[in-house]
Amino acid sequence: MAQKPSIPKGTRDFNPEEVSKRNYIFNTIKKQFEIFGFQPIETPSFENSSTLMGKYGEEGDRLIFKILNSGDFLSKVDDELYTAKDSTKITSRISEKALRYDLTVPFARYVVQHQNEIDFPFKRYQIQPVWRADRPQKGRFREFFQCDADVVGSDSLWQEVEFVQLYDAVFSALDLKGVTIKINNRKILSGIAEVIGAQDKLIDFTVALDKLDKIGEEKVKIEMLGKGIPQSGIDKLQPLFSLKGSFGTQIEELKSILNTSEEGKKGIEELEFINQGIETLGLKTANLQLDVTLARGLNYYTGAIFEVAAPEGVKMGSIGGGGRYDDLTGIFGLKDMSGVGISFGLDRIALVLEDLDLFPETVTNTVNVLFINFGDAEAMVSMKAIKQLRDNGVSAELFPDNKKTIKQFNYANKRNIPFVVLLGESEMHSNTFTLKNMKTGDQESLSFDEMLNALQ
RNA sequence: GUGGUUGUAGCUCAGCUGGUUAGAGCGUCGGUUUGUGGUACCGAAAGUCGCCGGUUCGAACCCGGUCUUCCACCCCA
Numbered sequence: 001m002a003q004k005p006s007i008p009k010g011t012r013d014f015n016p017e018e019v020s021k022r023n024y025i026f027n028t029i030k031k032q033f034e035i036f037g038f039q040p041i042e043t044p045s046f047e048n049s050s051t052l053m054g055k056y057g058e059e060g061d062r063l064i065f066k067i068l069n070s071g072d073f074l075s076k077v078d079d080e081l082y083t084a085k086d087s088t089k090i091t092s093r094i095s096e097k098a099l100r101y102d103l104t105v106p107f108a109r110y111v112v113q114h115q116n117e118i119d120f121p122f123k124r125y126q127i128q129p130v131w132r133a134d135r136p137q138k139g140r141f142r143e144f145f146q147c148d149a150d151v152v153g154s155d156s157l158w159q160e161v162e163f164v165q166l167y168d169a170v171f172s173a174l175d176l177k178g179v180t181i182k183i184n185n186r187k188i189l190s191g192i193a194e195v196i197g198a199q200d201k202l203i204d205f206t207v208a209l210d211k212l213d214k215i216g217e218e219k220v221k222i223e224m225l226g227k228g229i230p231q232s233g234i235d236k237l238q239p240l241f242s243l244k245g246s247f248g249t250q251i252e253e254l255k256s257i258l259n260t261s262e263e264g265k266k267g268i269e270e271l272e273f274i275n276q277g278i279e280t281l282g283l284k285t286a287n288l289q290l291d292v293t294l295a296r297g298l299n300y301y302t303g304a305i306f307e308v309a310a311p312e313g314v315k316m317g318s319i320g321g322g323g324r325y326d327d328l329t330g331i332f333g334l335k336d337m338s339g340v341g342i343s344f345g346l347d348r349i350a351l352v353l354e355d356l357d358l359f360p361e362t363v364t365n366t367v368n369v370l371f372i373n374f375g376d377a378e379a380m381v382s383m384k385a386i387k388q389l390r391d392n393g394v395s396a397e398l399f400p401d402n403k404k405t406i407k408q409f410n411y412a413n414k415r416n417i418p419f420v421v422l423l424g425e426s427e428m429h430s431n432t433f434t435l436k437n438m439k440t441g442d443q444e445s446l447s448f449d450e451m452l453n454a455l456q
Numbered sequence: 457g458u459g460g461u462u463g464u465a466g467c468u469c470a471g472c473u474g475g476u477u478a479g480a481g482c483g484u485c486g487g488u489u490u491g492u493g494g495u496a497c498c499g500a501a502a503g504u505c506g507c508c509g510g511u512u513c514g515a516a517c518c519c520g521g522u523c524u525u526c527c528a529c530c531c532c533a
Contacts (some may be wrong), residue, residue: 006506009524059531089465114513130533135457137527146533154464207531296532307531318533345533374491402490409493438493 010134010142017364020243020348022145024363025174026127029147029344032170036151038125043106046130054103055331056194057299060242061196063132064265065142103148104300104328104341109169111152111339112332120153127346139348150341152329157270160304160324161277163342164288167308167320171343175358178311179286179319182359184294185271186301186323188254191264192240195257196233199323205229206295206446209240214292217241243292247275250290270303302326306342310352319348369455370412370433373399382423385433394455412438419455 007013014022032381033040046067073094081089100106111118127147134142149166151159165183171179187405189209193202198262204227208220215223220241221234237256243250251272258264273288276289286308294430295307303324310316322342329337353359369389371382382398389396399408412420422434422443436443446454 006524057531059457063531128506132532134532135530136525140532144533321533343533348533372491404490405492406490407493408490411493420492422491426491434491436492441493443492 007097008142010136010140011182012141012143018350020364022346023361023392024359025346025349025353026145026147029170029346030125030127032166032173033125033147033149036123036166036169038123041107041124041126042128043100043103043110043126045131046099047098048108049092049096049154051109051332052101052105055299056101060101060299064101065099065131065133066091067097067099069096079283083293092206099255100128100132101132102323103128103146103343104150107148107150107341108328108339109332111337112329112334115334118153121151123149123151125149125276139351141347145346147344147346147353148341149244150339152337152339155326155338157273158277159340160270160274161281161344163306163322163340164274164283164286165279165281167306167342168283168286171286171308174349174353176311176349176353176356177285180309180311181286182287182291182294182307183271183274183288184291184305185267186303186305187263187267187270188258189267189295190259191258191267194261194263196229196236198229198233201227201229209293211293212241225317240292247271247288247290248291251275264296267303274304296321300325300328304340310348311356314352314355316348316352316355318345319352320344321419364416366416366418367395367397368417368433369394369396369421370408370415370417371396371398371421371423372405372408373402374422374424375402378423378425378428381428382421385421385423385451388448389452389455392452392456394452396455421451 021041030040049064049066052064056063069076076093077090081093092225107124111122125148127145129143129145131143134140136142142178164183167179167181173179189206190199190202195200196205198205205224208223208227211223212220224234225231236257239253243253251268254264254268258268275288275290291307294307296305296307300324303326305323306321307318308320310319320343322340324338324340326338328339329335371379371386373379373382379398379402386396386398399411409420418438420436420438424434427434427445430456432445432447435446435451436441437456
């Protein structure tokens with residue numbers, strides 16, 4: 001055997017069974033998106049670098065796959081730049097395009113570019129692959145699918161309520177019960193930072209706070225101190241570390257912490273509105289949980305922040321995330337356009353469903369009936385019957401080669417084909433079909449119409 | 457990007473402290489007179505032991521690099 005070919009790290013091939021399973025998830029999500037009134041769009045797999053660079057922070061820029069210019073790209077690099085070996089500067093000269101990193105920024109670009117054709121509020125969904133030059137881990141790939149639903153052009157909090165409902169609807173439809181939808185609000189985080197005198201260190205503060213359940217209270221405090229947050233401020237945070245209980249009790253606790261911060265109070269109001277909406281409307285299988293340590297996507301989120309955790313006992317990073325971004329289209333020059341959206345991590349959801357064995361048995365499509373090949377004369381008659389079966393919506397096929405019957409039966413077994421038709425010399429003469437049920441082993445001699453009836 | 461980990465037939469793995477022609481199970485293919493299967497029996501094919509280089513009389517095994525796997529950090533779906 002020659003040297004084995006391979007695929008780049010963090011990418012995957014999908015076999016027929018895997019594709020079927022993934023399509024099942026896609027279709028379920030898509031159906032709910034449409035039921036909720038979202039419309040599909042697609043954007044190119046690569047964008048101008050200038051569209052993407054700088055939108056995800058320094059870390060994000062590093063993880064964007066850059067596409068090398070065509071032609072003699074080095075000719076644009078002068079000797080001085082070349083000798084300096086400054087990767088960042090050289091990159092901007094030799095690469096002007098980059099692979100899509102997420103679906104939100106391209107969507108913002110889309111909205112700005114097509115603002116005159118769009119009827120606002122615009123509810124769009126988008127299911128496409130994205131690429132990140134990350135180091136792969138379990139559930140972390142360099143090419144993966146995101147399923148995004150966003151609304152732009154409305155700052156109504158009913159949208160947030162709707163997105164919580166949408167998460168619940170999708171995960172319920174997938175029979176993935178007990179997911180936790182965590183919610184937080186950027187304004188609360190800003191408010192806390194304000195109260196403890198660390199407005200200018202919001203990101204450092206939240207990054208540290210985000211690690212609370214992972215590294216514990218003490219280490220979080222140490223990290224905050226290290227980032228220059230004063231001890232007096234950290235002391236004020238004390239009630240936050242022991243924040244527990246229901247949505248309502250946590251809100252009360254937050255009110256007392258944030259009573260001096262206007263922004264913080266605004267955040268609390270927003271959370272209460274969303275929570276009240278959800279309490280009244282109810283959720284099918286998901287739980288909504290306030291989590292003040294949740295701090296994702298702060299580079300652009302301005303209000304609500306969402307993250308979905310798999311049901312307890314499943315070891316997996318978040319399977320969904322999202323939030324409100326008042327200023328997103330602002331970076332592309334369109335002011336005062338508020339947006340809010342959520343994302344489903346298809347690949348991780350697939351891993352979780354696999355883990356919990358939640359895929360329906362019927363997801364894998366296989367042909368319904370295989371005709372055994374006994375030679376060209378018989379095959380011709382078989383093909384006529386197959387053509388009629390197909391015209392009637394029955395998936396059927398002929399084994400292409402006149403191999404030993406035992407081989408043909410083995411093939412049917414391996415492909416999980418439920419029915420086999422034997423059409424040999426005697427059937428040809430009597431104008432009948434011997435239909436065998438491969439599960440039960442039963443077989444009977446039928447006319448075409450009887451066979452069609454049995455297979456439909 | 458940092459630190460660690462993994463890599464032997466299609467798949468899952470074995471291979472003792474480096475020593476002659478690298479093994480097993482499953483799968484594949486062929487056969488048990490090409491009209492009946494998923495279970496039986498017989499037989500066969502299949503590996504530059506991830507790749508490159510080094511140490512050694514000799515390396516799947518030791519050393520270095522590189523790629524890959526998985527994990528932690530970072531970040532994130």
